[in-house]
Amino acid sequence: KQEVTQIPAALSVPEGENLVLNCSFTDSAIYNLQWFRQDPGKGLTSLLLIQSSQREQTSGRLNASLDKSSGRSTLYIAASQPGDSATYLCAVNYKLSFGAGTTVTVRA
């Protein structure tokens, strides 16, 4: 069974600092990995999808890398803003095994 772990569980940074969120998974035989954002009490918004054949994906200030051999993905958010405050979740494969998430607070 695929186990997905996200470290740290919570992160607080001053505005402007770069964010680094980590996701690790136990089974490297994956189809893809997806990063989501969830605001309190709200649904999940897809941020980036990395296919198993890719090493990274970029969208604006967001960059996600994937290293299947080591079972890791990292989400980088450049020049953080208070609006980036949310919980970030990674999930593996179309059946979506989720990590518990990293709750980010960006202080103005």
Added chain:
Amino acid sequence: EAQVTQNPRYLITVTGKKLTVTCSQNMNHEYMSWYRQDPGLGLRQIYYSMNVEVTDKGDVPEGYKVSRKEKRNFPLILESPSPNQTSLYFCASSQGGPDTQYFGPGTRLTVL
């Protein structure tokens, strides 16, 4: 607008009273699924469907039923709800395989 809709968004009910949470997508997606989200446990898959009339259990299927009679709809049925099914429920859909998944807004269910 491409979207996944769920109804109701909020529901308070009593133990044993059958209920259905509807889910509908307008993207002609083949794959649909249901998740529940609980504090400290994260998101866990309840059931999923690869296509019409094809459904299978996820990680926590006990106490739930689903059906997929039409491609766009995937209702979640609780025949006899219990307090431990109090949770935030999400429906999701995708084209299938290695494709982006889209989530509905969630249904907050409280079973008294």
